[in-house]
Amino acid sequence: MPSEFTGIEKRLDELSERLARLQPLQAKSRDDFAQDAYLRDIVERNLEVAAQCCIDLSHRIIAIERAVKPSDYYEAILQMGELGVMPVPFARQLAPIAGFRNILIHEYLSVDWDEVFDHLQHLDEIEQFARYIRDWLVQKLTTR
Numbered sequence: 001m002p003s004e005f006t007g008i009e010k011r012l013d014e015l016s017e018r019l020a021r022l023q024p025l026q027a028k029s030r031d032d033f034a035q036d037a038y039l040r041d042i043v044e045r046n047l048e049v050a051a052q053c054c055i056d057l058s059h060r061i062i063a064i065e066r067a068v069k070p071s072d073y074y075e076a077i078l079q080m081g082e083l084g085v086m087p088v089p090f091a092r093q094l095a096p097i098a099g100f101r102n103i104l105i106h107e108y109l110s111v112d113w114d115e116v117f118d119h120l121q122h123l124d125e126i127e128q129f130a131r132y133i134r135d136w137l138v139q140k141l142t143t144r
Helices: 003-027 030-035 037-064 073-082 088-094 097-106 113-120 123-142
Strands: none
Touching: 003 037, 003 113, 003 123, 030 037, 030 113, 037 073, 037 097, 037 113, 037 123, 073 088, 073 097, 088 123, 097 113
């Protein structure tokens, strides 16, 4: 694989690993989640890293495509739609994950655990993001 794409592959692998850790936890009830601080910690950290992977992948693709540098993480994900990596409506739907990631990292004293639980129940959006990135990668590698 050309070196410009190795960072993408590594981040996709990391994202897959984080999603694999989270998927079995989706079966936990909201009450289990509320009562188990260790479970909340595991979910919080893995969602944080998964969101960061989405952001990092977006930035890497923007650089490879030589697109305009985004002003923030939210815009970076939106640009995935503008660049045709994924449908624009999907990019708009996923982009708020950037703000969620910021809350987990910077507003850790006031995390809304119901919101964290809700994100846990919607891993399919992050999985779809990864599929779009993989499809983009395959397309780039086959047209070289």
